Amino acid sequence: EEQVVESGGGLVQPGGSLRLSCAASGFTFSNYWMTWVRQAPGKGLEWVAHIKQDGIEKYYVDSVRGRFTISRDNAKTSLYLQMSSLRAEDTAVYYCARALAGQADTFDIWGQGTMVTVSS
Amino acid sequence: DIQMTQSPSSVSASVGDRVTITCRASQGVSSWLAWYQQKPGKAPKLLISAASSLQSGVPSRFSGSGFGTDFTLTISSLQPEDFATYYCQQANSFPLTFGGGTKVEMK
Numbered sequence: 001e002e003q004v005v006e007s008g009g010g011l012v013q014p015g016g017s018l019r020l021s022c023a024a025s026g027f028t029f030s031n032y033w034m035t036w037v038r039q040a041p042g043k044g045l046e047w048v049a050h051i052k053q054d055g056i057e058k059y060y061v062d063s064v065r066g067r068f069t070i071s072r073d074n075a076k077t078s079l080y081l082q083m084s085s086l087r088a089e090d091t092a093v094y095y096c097a098r099a100l101a102g103q104a105d106t107f108d109i110w111g112q113g114t115m116v117t118v119s120s
Numbered sequence: 121d122i123q124m125t126q127s128p129s130s131v132s133a134s135v136g137d138r139v140t141i142t143c144r145a146s147q148g149v150s151s152w153l154a155w156y157q158q159k160p161g162k163a164p165k166l167l168i169s170a171a172s173s174l175q176s177g178v179p180s181r182f183s184g185s186g187f188g189t190d191f192t193l194t195i196s197s198l199q200p201e202d203f204a205t206y207y208c209q210q211a212n213s214f215p216l217t218f219g220g221g222t223k224v225e226m227k
Contacts, residue, residue, distance in 0.1 A: 035216075037164075044219075044221045045164065045207055045218040047209075047217065047218065050214070050216070095163055095164070100166075100169060103211065105212075106154045106166065106170070106211045107164075108166045108175065110163035110165070112162075112163055113163060
């Protein structure tokens with residue numbers, strides 16, 4: 001079964017850091033773009049960051065650029081999101097998702113999400 | 121940034137009804153438009169990619185159409201399992217952006 005499973009969420013103080021992980025299985029991880037999408041409580045979906053198969057080409061939403069870093073380890077079939085200088089507005093469920101083969105910016109496999117709460 | 125505007129924000133409907141949701145992009149996105157379904161506490165599920173391509177396993181009562189700036193998602197005969205929130209997403213350019221969502225509620 002093709003799946004991704006996020007971990008690493010939790011409660012962190014404003015200004016703090018957190019690293020999210022996403023473990024992929026059931027597919028050839030190195031063949032796919034991967035992304036992070038978040039959803040604040042009771043709100044809609046917001047795309048956060050995107051990374052190409054080789055881990056070199058990356059894209060970010062403006063609100064996290066310079067604070068968050070997306071990376072991947074194809075040998076470990078894992079995706080990461082290093083978050084620093086966290087703000088209250090970063091509080092959300094963070095989803096890892098796989099892009100469709102041939103359509104790098106549409107997402108067909110999603111994890112269950114991991115909750116990040118930024119609060120003192 | 122491309123803004124995605126969905127309407128209505130909510131719709132009340134009954135089983136068997138035909139439901140249509142629209143999504144408008146602030147600038148043209150060609151056919152690079154996806155639709156997702158999300159149920160409470162669950163991850164989004166991809167229904168349609170490239171404006172009209174139904175994903176494998178998605179019931180044929182779901183259909184998508186449109187090009188450029190105006191898109192629609194149609195549920196031809198609403199089923200109990202279809203009560204959910206639906207999001208459009210443009211896949212044309214960064215930053216990728218989602219519509220605000222349309223909640224399909226039971227009348």
